[in-house]
Amino acid sequence: MSKVQSGLLFIGIAVLVNLGGRLLPALPPGSQNIGYAGFVVVLMLGSLVFGLFGLFRLISGLLQKKPKDG
Numbered sequence: 001m002s003k004v005q006s007g008l009l010f011i012g013i014a015v016l017v018n019l020g021g022r023l024l025p026a027l028p029p030g031s032q033n034i035g036y037a038g039f040v041v042v043l044m045l046g047s048l049v050f051g052l053f054g055l056f057r058l059i060s061g062l063l064q065k066k067p068k069d070g
Helices: 003-026 034-064
Strands: none
Touching: 003 034
């Protein structure tokens, strides 16, 4: 898998994790506690890390591509 493809994959994973972190607070209020809030924070920080790493992989992959002779 090239750097561009893996970068796009990481960005896609970050979007899905972020979506999951945003949808979890919609659970019934009785199931929410401090551990639950910590889990949501970990999900949101994880999506940030995945997104930044994916962006780095995507940019570095695009910068290292050689132009095609044409």
